[in-house]
Amino acid sequence: MKRVRALAAKEVLHILRDPRSLAVAVLMPVVMVLLYGAVVDMEMHDLPVAVVDHDHSDRSRAFTRGLEAGGFIVEVARLDDAAGIEPGFRQGRFLAALVIPRGYAATVARGEPANVQILVDGSDASTAATAGNYLQAVVLRQARSLAGESALPPPPFSTRTRVWFNPELRSAHFVVPGLVALVLMMICAILTSVAIAREKEAGTLEQILTTPIRPAQVIVGKILPYVVLAALDAGLILAIGCLVFGVPMNGSWLALAAYCLLFILIALGTGLLISALAGSLRVAMMAAVTVTMLPTMILSGFLYPVESMPAPLQVICRLMPATHFLEVLRGVMLRGENWYPLQTAVLAAQAVVLLGAAIRSFRLRLE
Amino acid sequence: MNHAAIALDGLHKSYGDRSAVRGLSLAVPAGSICGLIGPDGAGKTTTMRVLCGLLRADRGSAAVLGYDCATQSMAVKQHLGYMPQRFSLYPDLTVAENIRFFAELYEVPAAVREERDRELMAFSRLEPFRNRRAGQLSGGMKQKLALSCTLIHTPSVLILDEPTTGVDPVSRRDFWRILRDLAGRGLALLVSTPYMDEAALCDDVVLMHAGRALAHGTPEAVTGSFPRRLLEVTAVDLQEASGRLRAAAIAGLDVQRYGDRLHLVHDDDEQARAAADALVGTGAVLVPVAAGIEDVFVEMMARADTGVSP
Numbered sequence: 009m010k011r012v013r014a015l016a017a018k019e020v021l022h023i024l025r026d027p028r029s030l031a032v033a034v035l036m037p038v039v040m041v042l043l044y045g046a047v048v049d050m051e052m053h054d055l056p057v058a059v060v061d062h063d064h065s066d067r068s069r070a071f072t073r074g075l076e077a078g079g080f081i082v083e084v085a086r087l088d089d090a091a092g093i094e095p096g097f098r099q100g101r102f103l104a105a106l107v108i109p110r111g112y113a114a115t116v117a118r119g120e121p122a123n124v125q126i127l128v129d130g131s132d133a134s135t136a137a138t139a140g141n142y143l144q145a146v147v148l149r150q151a152r153s154l155a156g157e158s159a160l161p162p163p164p165f166s167t168r169t170r171v172w173f174n175p176e177l178r179s180a181h182f183v184v185p186g187l188v189a190l191v192l193m194m195i196c197a198i199l200t201s202v203a204i205a206r207e208k209e210a211g212t213l214e215q216i217l218t219t220p221i222r223p224a225q226v227i228v229g230k231i232l233p234y235v236v237l238a239a240l241d242a243g244l245i246l247a248i249g250c251l252v253f254g255v256p257m258n259g260s261w262l263a264l265a266a267y268c269l270l271f272i273l274i275a276l277g278t279g280l281l282i283s284a285l286a287g288s289l290r291v292a293m294m295a296a297v298t299v300t301m302l303p304t305m306i307l308s309g310f311l312y313p314v315e316s317m318p319a320p321l322q323v324i325c326r327l328m329p330a331t332h333f334l335e336v337l338r339g340v341m342l343r344g345e346n347w348y349p350l351q352t353a354v355l356a357a358q359a360v361v362l363l364g365a366a367i368r369s370f371r372l373r374l375e
Numbered sequence: 376m377n378h379a380a381i382a383l384d385g386l387h388k389s390y391g392d393r394s395a396v397r398g399l400s401l402a403v404p405a406g407s408i409c410g411l412i413g414p415d416g417a418g419k420t421t422t423m424r425v426l427c428g429l430l431r432a433d434r435g436s437a438a439v440l441g442y443d444c445a446t447q448s449m450a451v452k453q454h455l456g457y458m459p460q461r462f463s464l465y466p467d468l469t470v471a472e473n474i475r476f477f478a479e480l481y482e483v484p485a486a487v488r489e490e491r492d493r494e495l496m497a498f499s500r501l502e503p504f505r506n507r508r509a510g511q512l513s514g515g516m517k518q519k520l521a522l523s524c525t526l527i528h529t530p531s532v533l534i535l536d537e538p539t540t541g542v543d544p545v546s547r548r549d550f551w552r553i554l555r556d557l558a559g560r561g562l563a564l565l566v567s568t569p570y571m572d573e574a575a576l577c578d579d580v581v582l583m584h585a586g587r588a589l590a591h592g593t594p595e596a597v598t599g600s601f602p603r604r605l606l607e608v609t610a611v612d613l614q615e616a617s618g619r620l621r622a623a624a625i626a627g628l629d630v631q632r633y634g635d636r637l638h639l640v641h642d643d644d645e646q647a648r649a650a651a652d653a654l655v656g657t658g659a660v661l662v663p664v665a666a667g668i669e670d671v672f673v674e675m676m677a678r679a680d681t682g683v684s685p
Contacts, residue, residue, distance in 0.1 A: 211462075
């Protein structure tokens with residue numbers, strides 16, 4: 009135990025003596041959560057829209073004014089002719105257009121449904137889909153309020169989508185748990201694999217192993233400070249997520265911490281395995297970034313939903329620990345459900361396999 | 376062999392199909408320095424790594440203070456200090472922090488550690504640099520710090536892998552004085568070196584080549600075992616002298632160049648006369664000399680390579 013403490017204390021000195029790495033370890037999560045929380049905002053507001061009003065009536069003008077009042081769209085152009093829409097799209101002056109037909113006011117006055125056309129620039133598919141949905145919703149709401157609920161004949165059936173747990177579809181709520189996964193993976197896997205590979209390359213690991221310390225003690229002593237650092241980072245991200253972006257915490261903090269710890273074990277196993285297999289510091293660093301960052305970002309449902317991926321890719325996603333961890337994390341924070349037996353079993357199994365393989369290959373290398 | 380602090384018996388170790396050590400036996404008693412002398416790839420480092428428990432021997436045995444290096448490695452490690460060839464301390468930690476770290480790994484009690492630390496600082500003269508980062512020390516001071524770290528737990532056996540390689544001559548002499556002092560306190564030291572002149576500073580030397588011991592004994596015994604005769608040639612123009620000797624093609628005469636002189640290895644007076652004749656007019660001076668470690672090494676190596684048993 010004293011030996012483990014000595015190694016951990018030395019590792020803390022290494023971390024503190026290298027202020028640049030320390031700054032990266034602390035600032036990177038902060039910058040990432042601010043960037044992803046704010047920039048990768050999937051909400052739509054101030055959508056630039058062109059209006060082609062063929063009706064030129066008070067009613068049609070009132071309709072578009074009402075649309076703008078919601079703050080979702082901004083009328084940036086008023087065109088006389090639909091022919092002006094395409095050049096506008098090409099120049100990027102607006103992303104969507106609304107075409108109000110001639111006779112709109114008369115049709116509405118008769119209590120008949122008027123056809124309002126929505127055109128969306130589809131060159132950016134994800135923006136187009138979101139913008140289209142928003143516009144449709146906004147136009148329908150507007151139409152209903154203009155006509156007055158009573159004036160509309162009751163439809164034979166109606167669908168209404170209600171989004172639970174994240175009613176405004178706020179991306180921060182979605183992204184913050186993903187960042188926790190990403191940062192835990194990066195800090196634990198990359199920093200530990202680099203720390204061990206560096207000692208191996210410098211020959212100090214050999215020197216340590218001629219002392220009466222056991223390989224397991226070396227591993228524990230070396231990774232302990234990084235576990236603490238990773239836990240601090242996770243806390244930092246969650247704090248910013250909750251305080252700055254208003255991400256709700258509906259579940260139990262204890263459950264959250266337990267799942268984080270499980271995921272930390274997986275990340276450590278990955279890092280150790282990489283350092284045991286990599287021949288040099290450089291290889292370890294490259295391997296750690298490739299193996300941890302890319303899959304965690306792309307194949308975990310962090311940014312792109314797993315359900316919308318091709319089937320073979322979904323299988324790979326299901327193999328990624330981050331996929332399961334994300335489901336659990338989002339579940340605990342947004343749904344307030346604390347117990348996920350399936351995901352817990354998968355994560356625990358992965359932790360055991362990875363750590364086991366890592367310790368085994370580490371021992372073999374030292375023989 | 377029971378009384379030896381370090382004992383190797385028929386040690387074999389290979390990496391895949393490449394043999395590094397092929398049947399090495401040696402014994403180092405307490406209070407003496409044994410030098411492993413040989414070029415890179417002779418198997419010195421492998422031998423030492425087996426003794427430290429970092430590698431496992433394929434065949435044969437290695438023991439430190441009677442503890443088997445393979446099966447009782449924890450006991451061996453308690454009594455052994457190992458200094459690897461490369462500087463392998465932490466450059467971003469200070470001198471004091473490096474020493475403290477190794478003291479803690481050996482679980483040296485705090486009181487003992489402080490006393491030991493004072494002693495080591497005094498003999499290595501590192502005291503003024505206590506709080507300097509190890510990476511900012513000179514080569515000689517780094518070696519002394521590394522030695523201090525391997526001595527912090529008061530080992531009985533020291534294994535030093537080329538401790539003076541790349542160190543300036545003054546520091547080298549200094550370092551050997553420290554080693555002699557340690558032997559005087561009863562430690563057994565196994566030191567490898569590629570420098571032939573350091574052989575004379577050892578109590579025993581083992582000349583190693585291709586994983587085998589070519590010769591083994593006190594430096595005097597090893598040099599005394601030289602089976603041939605030797606003429607040393609000094610000349611203003613050594614190039615010309617060696618050219619003439621080559622042109623004369625004297626059967627059975629080997630010419631070795633050592634810095635500013637030539638060594639003519641031969642077996643009888645006839646060859647010596649022929650060599651003297653070849654050098655007439657060059658101003659070269661021929662003097663019969665006793666063989667040095669290097670002469671023995673070169674001769675033994677040639678015999679080992681041509682399959683002639685020494």
